[in-house]
Amino acid sequence: MGLRICFVLLLFFLLLGIATPSFLKYDRLDSPGEEGRSLLPRGPDCPFDVENMNYKIVTSQCKRQPNYSAKLCCTSFKKLTCKYRDDLNSNPNTCATEMFYYLRRYGNYPAGLFLTLCKEGNNGLDCLGY
Template sequence: MMSSSSSLFASMVLILALAGIAFSARDMKEPEIINYTHPISKPCSVEFSSVDYSPITNVCKAPEYNEKQCCDAFKALACKYGHHVNDYSTICPIEFVSYLNLAGSYPMGVFVGRCNEGGDHRLCA
């Protein structure tokens, strides 16, 4: 017959082993997919991949990226599509800036954050 301290020790080892198995099994499950409702729900009705970005790319050049020249050119082109580039219920603002960044090989931050109008993140006033 086991002593009570040996029996208590064996019980604790068994409980810890079972707990370890339970935690390991929990970790092996498929990851839960969290369903976030994203505010962008509509595609863009403008095909920004075919826009001529040369009015910006001809003026806004590395390495200095002159803020006044870059932003003036940016605003002139963005405002041609003002309704679309300011509609954050669509993907339009993201597509416009993404295709512009590709056309001019611009790093992030050359336009957005520097050329926005006001505190509401509009790309065109």
């Protein structure tokens, strides 16, 4: 388990070094803590209110019909997240972990849905224009 965490941190810092500020990094699109139940992790507080974000931006568009549409899901996901990209990309805070908790709670999305659907390039999701 410790080796896995070290690998994830190493991967994160490598990606952090090559990503440009206008992208939401792919490693932040995965929902952490999927191995079992856990409380939201403690860490530095988010500078924005994650609990009261307007998740309807995503949940009203990203639905299984019969499969999730990459265009609808990724566009709505970017509308929700891109204005917070710097905070979501920041490793010390818990913004991304909390956001995925609420997205999964309100949208009942499978783990890794946005990581699987939303691929735009090597740097992550392009947030220009959002």
